[in-house]
Amino acid sequence: MVTTADLLRLYPGIRIEEDGGFEQVMQIKVHAFGKRVRERMLPSQEILSQRLFDQSVELTDLRNHLQRYHAMMAALRERIQQQEAQTGMAALGEFLDGQLADILGRTEAPNALAVMDDMLRVMSAHVTLHPSRHEFFVEGADTLLEAALRAGLAVNYGCSNGNCGLCKARVISGQVQRVRPHDYVLSEAERSQGYTLLCSHAAVGDLVLEALETSSADDIPQQQIVARIKSNEALGNDVRLLHLQTPRNNRLRFLAGQSVTLAAGEATAQLPIASCPCDDRNLHFHIVRDADDDFSRQVYEVLGAGDPVTVFGPWGDFALHAESPRPILFVAGDAGFAPIKGLIEHAMSLDAAELLHLYWHASAPTGHYLANLCRSWADALDNFRYTALAEGGVDDLVGRMAQDHADLAAFDIYLAGPGAFVEEATKALAQQGFPPSQLVATAT
Numbered sequence: 277m278v279t280t281a282d283l284l285r286l287y288p289g290i291r292i293e294e295d296g297g298f299e300q301v302m303q304i305k306v307h308a309f310g311k312r313v314r315e316r317m318l319p320s321q322e323i324l325s326q327r328l329f330d331q332s333v334e335l336t337d338l339r340n341h342l343q344r345y346h347a348m349m350a351a352l353r354e355r356i357q358q359q360e361a362q363t364g365m366a367a368l369g370e371f372l373d374g375q376l377a378d379i380l381g382r383t384e385a386p387n388a389l390a391v392m393d394d395m396l397r398v399m400s401a402h403v404t405l406h407p408s409r410h411e412f413f414v415e416g417a418d419t420l421l422e423a424a425l426r427a428g429l430a431v432n433y434g435c436s437n438g439n440c441g442l443c444k445a446r447v448i449s450g451q452v453q454r455v456r457p458h459d460y461v462l463s464e465a466e467r468s469q470g471y472t473l474l475c476s477h478a479a480v481g482d483l484v485l486e487a488l489e490t491s492s493a494d495d496i497p498q499q500q501i502v503a504r505i506k507s508n509e510a511l512g513n514d515v516r517l518l519h520l521q522t523p524r525n526n527r528l529r530f531l532a533g534q535s536v537t538l539a540a541g542e543a544t545a546q547l548p549i550a551s552c553p554c555d556d557r558n559l560h561f562h563i564v565r566d567a568d569d570d571f572s573r574q575v576y577e578v579l580g581a582g583d584p585v586t587v588f589g590p591w592g593d594f595a596l597h598a599e600s601p602r603p604i605l606f607v608a609g610d611a612g613f614a615p616i617k618g619l620i621e622h623a624m625s626l627d628a629a630e631l632l633h634l635y636w637h638a639s640a641p642t643g644h645y646l647a648n649l650c651r652s653w654a655d656a657l658d659n660f661r662y663t664a665l666a667e668g669g670v671d672d673l674v675g676r677m678a679q680d681h682a683d684l685a686a687f688d689i690y691l692a693g694p695g696a697f698v699e700e701a702t703k704a705l706a707q708q709g710f711p712p713s714q715l716v717a718t719a720t
């Protein structure tokens with residue numbers, strides 16, 4: 277891929293803007309962008325028309341109210357005029373006329389926030405889940421399942437494709453609309469009780485649902501999926517990002533922080549997923565170069581875009597304790613950043629913790645291979661801090677944490693890295709008196 281700017285540097289005499297082909301490409305680009313925005317941002321026509329219909333009903337109601345008030349004011353004015361004719365006093369009539377003239381003469385701009393709020397009610401719907409009381413918004417053309425996953429909620433589901441019935445949920449109040457076809461047939465009794473399928477329906481307006489949510493890794497079934505490599509690119513010294521994409525109708529259900537086994541030909545490896553289940557079709561892995569590891573060699577020497585990789589899993593219980601009210605410290609050692617990245621993205625989509633602080637200790641040559649990403653999180657979010665450490669040992673790291681946060685025991689700590697790193701950090705935290713029940717650790 278070569279950018280236009282680079283091409284122009286090579287051929288400075290060329291005037292591409294004077295070329296008919298350039299204009300054509302620009303038009304295609306604008307059209308494609310508009311189409312993508314429409315597909316992604318706008319709800320389906322049915323949903324949009326239903327939401328506009330609901331707003332029109334509300335507006336008509338308000339108009340009727342106004343007409344009734346108007347009629348009442350006219351009757352009141354007539355009554356006052358009659359009274360004034362009998363008593364000869366005109367003060368009340370003048371007062372009323374003055375007030376009405378004042379109200380009708382005002383030319384205030386509409387309240388921008390109220391206008392925005394009305395607009396948002398057309399573009400998105402608010403959903404509350406019971407019994408957890410978790411909340412999320414359904415935006416654009418998302419189904420209820422996609423919107424819940426994007427919000428970091430671990431709702432129950434299977435195929436994401438309308439076949440298995442595992443995403444069944446009961447509508448307590450509000451209205452849903454089918455936006456994707458589904459083969460699974462709800463029984464008559466289920467339909468009459470208000471059950472719906474999250475993966476094929478969207479919210480028409482604000483909604484309250486009764487839905488099962490996963491609370492532990494044990495609730496997630498083992499799966500086997502053949503995914504394809506979307507990209508295989510270098511992240512830095514001796515570490516690559518392997519990006520797999522699952523078929524649209526067979527996505528991997530997992531909790532952030534969990535691992536899977538990947539198999540390419542004869543080579544297999546158990547690796548932590550470095551992405552968030554909020555985008556369950558796209559799975560990221562950080563592969564460190566290791567000449568003694570068959571799978572690593574495949575990634576560095578053989579595998580490319582489009583190649584199949586079989587995914588088994590998920591495994592492990594290194595996952596976010598989403599119900600904990602405590603702020604969070606994430607501690608990564610070298611490529612232990614992979615599962616920590618998944619957890620951070622999950623915590624960000626839940627938007628629940630008051631503070632997220634990442635300590636990344638990188639002593640291996642791979643270094644802080646995604647430092648820019650961490651810095652961009654810290655720049656964009658008020659509640660995210662990033663500390664990169666390359667010098668010193670694990671004791672220095674834990675000392676730094678205790679120095680930054682005087683009351684370490686007020687935090688939950690998620691720790692991932694090479695076995696020796698995790699062991700030493702666990703010991704050092706214990707010496708600081710950190711409660712073991714608030715430490716979740718995994719060796720990568």
Ligand code: FES
Nearest residue numbers: 434435436441475
């Ligand atoms: S997830 Fe299978 S039917 Fe919805």
